[in-house]
Amino acid sequence: MTQITIKTPQMKKGSYKIEIGANTLNSVLAKIQADFPQKKLYIITDSAVAKAGHLKTLLAGTDVLSYVIDPSGEVSKNINTVISIIEDMETRSLGRDSVITALGGGTVGDIAGFAAAIFKRGIPVVQVPTTTVSQADSAIGGKTGVDSSMSKNAFGAFWYPAAVFIDVTTLMTLQENEYLSGLVESVKHALIADAKYLEFIEKNIDRLKACDLEILEQIAVYNCNIKGRIVEDDPTEKNLRRVLNYGHTIGHAVESASYFRLLHGQAVAIGMVGAAMMEIEMGIGTQERLKRIESILKKLSQPTRIPADLPKEKIIDLLRRDKKAVNKWPKFVLLEKEGKVYKQGDQFAVDVNQTVVEKVLDQLYKPV
Ligand SMILES: NC(=O)c1ccc[n+]([C@@H]2O[C@H](COP(=O)([O-])OP(=O)(O)OC[C@H]3O[C@@H](n4cnc5c(N)ncnc54)[C@H](O)[C@@H]3O)[C@@H](O)[C@H]2O)c1
Numbered sequence: 001m002t003q004i005t006i007k008t009p010q011m012k013k014g015s016y017k018i019e020i021g022a023n024t025l026n027s028v029l030a031k032i033q034a035d036f037p038q039k040k041l042y043i044i045t046d047s048a049v050a051k052a053g054h055l056k057t058l059l060a061g062t063d064v065l066s067y068v069i070d071p072s073g074e075v076s077k078n079i080n081t082v083i084s085i086i087e088d089m090e091t092r093s094l095g096r097d098s099v100i101t102a103l104g105g106g107t108v109g110d111i112a113g114f115a116a117a118i119f120k121r122g123i124p125v126v127q128v129p130t131t132t133v134s135q136a137d138s139a140i141g142g143k144t145g146v147d148s149s150m151s152k153n154a155f156g157a158f159w160y161p162a163a164v165f166i167d168v169t170t171l172m173t174l175q176e177n178e179y180l181s182g183l184v185e186s187v188k189h190a191l192i193a194d195a196k197y198l199e200f201i202e203k204n205i206d207r208l209k210a211c212d213l214e215i216l217e218q219i220a221v222y223n224c225n226i227k228g229r230i231v232e233d234d235p236t237e238k239n240l241r242r243v244l245n246y247g248h249t250i251g252h253a254v255e256s257a258s259y260f261r262l263l264h265g266q267a268v269a270i271g272m273v274g275a276a277m278m279e280i281e282m283g284i285g286t287q288e289r290l291k292r293i294e295s296i297l298k299k300l301s302q303p304t305r306i307p308a309d310l311p312k313e314k315i316i317d318l319l320r321r322d323k324k325a326v327n328k329w330p331k332f333v334l335l336e337k338e339g340k341v342y343k344q345g346d347q348f349a350v351d352v353n354q355t356v357v358e359k360v361l362d363q364l365y366k367p368v
């Protein structure tokens with residue numbers, strides 16, 4: 001078992017612990033109750049996670065109140081679910097002295113975290129992530145929220161977890177495409193922050209694909225340290241936190257253009273290949289690095305080219321409307337080398353002109 005401590009931002013003094021282990025889920029509630037002896041516990045999960053048996057394991061025979069979001073997944077990540085949760089808590093006479101435990105992937109974590117942020121002006125949330133995305137990414141960093149009918153995470157708040165418990169064993173019941181595409185965020189962390197981590201992934205890729213618990217624990221430690229430290233330094237995304245957006249600018253556009261047929265990690269995989277191509281065009285990248293990234297992604301069964309049926313004009317239009325676009329053109333996070341992000345002055349998100357991006361998009365349509 002490994003324990004990591006992450007400081008919360010200055011405006012909110014303190015820190016939270018992340019506990020990483022295997023087969024630890026059945027002892028999590030007892031630990032939460034010990035950390036919050038006077039508080040009432042309330043679990044939020046979803047139907048697929050419950051069906052996979054994880055709610056039962058978490059409960060470990062206790063009768064802690066729970067709310068099961070149904071259906072599971074992004075369709076339920078909206079304000080109606082949050083209202084329903086809050087009203088359920090009131091119906092069950094839960095008040096400010098409650099603690100929410102979020103058991104599930106990023107959708108459960110985002111919904112439960114947001115519900116915790118606004119219930120009676122805020123109560124603690126403990127994150128218990130069960131997907132490769134949530135264990136590497138969404139459970140750490142304090143971003144919570146739900147979608148409106150028009151955009152993702154339109155309602156949201158920064159609400160730091162009181163603690164995070166990662167049991168890598170839970171990943172074994174994930175669908176293979178969810179499991180593998182979620183690992184793309186781990187490859188991203190290695191590329192932006194730690195060349196040794198990248199070597200670790202390459203060396204252990206077969207064991208990783210086979211859901212080897214020892215490797216998964218080590219990956220979780222790398223991920224939590226990398227994401228945790230970045231968020232510690234820049235909690236509100238002024239500059240450094242933007243490095244986490246590596247591969248995401250093209251990735252988000254491709255994901256939207258596919259009407260979410262591509263999973264987030266699959267779209268980010270294409271975006272990271274695009275970033276490596278841009279680096280070559282700008283004289284800061286190498287063919288060798290591009291090939292290395294493509295090879296890892298292929299071994300994880302991830303796409304490295306844009307599907308031919310997604311129109312290029314649509315992707316360019318989406319890039320112009322990127323959330324972080326300035327004068328209708330986004331900035332991009334690029335690498336100087338494996339484990340190090342390229343900077344223009346002190347900026348981590350840099351200018352790449354449209355001609356270069358269009359040339360790269362053309363390359364991304366060519367079959368490998
Ligand atoms: N807050 C953040 O910083 C942040 C970061 C990245 C992503 N996100 C958000 O996370 C969401 C995506 O999260 P996700 O990829 O974890 O998807 P998810 O939570 O929707 O999970 C995918 C599917 O797998 C099921 N599932 C979860 N764990 C399982 C398990 N162990 N066994 C079997 N089935 C399981 C879920 O019920 C769901 O049907 C998006 O809404 C995204 O916006 C947030």
Ligand SMILES: [Zn+2]
Pocket residue numbers: 185248264268
């Ligand atoms: Zn992502």
